[in-house]
Amino acid sequence: MIEIHNIHKSFNGKVVLDGISGVFQTGKTNLLLGASGTGKSVLLKCIVGLIKPDLGSVTFDGTYFTNNKLDIRQEIRRKIGMLFQGSALFDSMNVEENVEFPLMMLTDMSRQERMDRVNFCLQRVGLEGTNKKMPAELSGGMKKRVGIARAIAPNCTYLFCDEPNSGLDPLTALKIDRLIKEITEEYNITTIVVTHDMNSVIEIGDNIMFLYEGKKLWEGTSNNILDSDVPELNEFIFANRLMRDAKKVEEEEERQKTP
Amino acid sequence: MLQNFGKYLLFLKSLVTRGEPLKIIFKRTIDEAILIGINSIFIVALVSTFIGAVSTVQVSYNMVNALIPRSTIGFIVREMVILELAPTITSIVLAGKVGSSIAGGLGTMKITEQVDALEVMGINSTSYLVLPKILAALLVFPMLVIIAMFLGLMGGYIAGTVTGQLTAQEYISGLRIDFIPYNVVFALIKSFIFAFLISSISSYKGYYTSGGALEVGAAGTAAVTHSVIAVLIADFVSAQMLL
Ligand SMILES: Nc1ncnc2c1ncn2[C@@H]1O[C@H](COP(=O)(O)OP(=O)(O)OP(=O)(O)O)[C@@H](O)[C@H]1O
């Protein structure tokens, strides 16, 4: 469980995060939803400590993180798997070495065990057989998937994914969403996924936080998101025509139930 | 300026606090050393050979007095090459070659979040990325300087004999006049100092890049100019102190 409390962050006087608090449950896929530029990536980086919040605190399973001693923070970080929005693959290493890297640095697996794990992870993201390709030879979506493979390779306790399925076709995106949910439930880890994709929201949103202009405007699950009464959220959701249709169907059903 | 210098010192401190295991640092250092060596050997060889050759031709051009033996040319070229040209010119060439590649490489890793990716794994990114580069430079620069000395003197030999300024015997006996081994030691000490300055300044410039591709280019340029200035100042100071 990850708890964040009253996170504030400004860049050069421009407020990006304006007091965000919340709880991310273990074994659940927690989504951060919001329009482009609302500070989702910044919030994620504040949680893992890559950006220092101006105010506020983060605790991982009860251990205070934000301004704690470096070795305690590093201890927690060794349990974190993270996919960056831009994939952040090490471009001097090939696919296999990228995925193997955290295993080499963080575990004491033998070379054979590492290779088995690498191939298993690559197969989970649908990239078997690309082991020797360099990042520069991959498409954007493939880089994303290698990034996911690298994040899940060491059995992490906390998984952070910044837009795991942006740039993927709908089918692959769905597979990746399901993979993230599966891993979260199977290993009972705490997962936070940043997204603005409504498909993901419906597919895997156990707990959804909607960010708007640096504030948390709404929190709920995929089951009640269509019934929210927050106008900003509704505007966001129903920009998607399928969502409008889904809402209509739902209302129709409601009407038939209560004559 | 002063603030920058303080930040630079803190950066150096972070290299050694809570570092990565020695085994990893050692392996990365060897990798980096091979990279620096292979990438710079050709240009260092070319520059030092030509500088030795040009020095010989110019010294002999200025040496018109018939009372001075021609072998003095070899002596002067040796002193110039060993004390100054090999360590300093080589380092300035390396500042351009190695400095810009260190700053560019680290800068790119920084802006594409590869450094963040290391940090999130709980890895000390300065110790993992930067320390091996500095150690590798300390290892390789003196070797390159020794090669440069040798090739500089070779260049002088070829230029002197081919243009008929002096005979091979004269040149070689000139090289052997009053040879002071300490001068070679001095040159190697200088090359250590320059190696440290170039690699650490370039790493610092690269590591603190923020923004995009433009800033990476700017970091590369800044790394080279700052390194060259630092090398020249250190050259002067060390000549004052150690000679
Ligand atoms: N290092 C930084 N320096 C200054 N401003 C920043 C920095 N990082 C982010 N910002 C600003 O913070 C705001 C939020 O950025 P962020 O990357 O978190 O958006 P996002 O919600 O992830 O958007 P997207 O969905 O497009 O990825 C933006 O206005 C951005 O300009």
Ligand SMILES: [Mg+2]
């Ligand atoms: Mg983002």
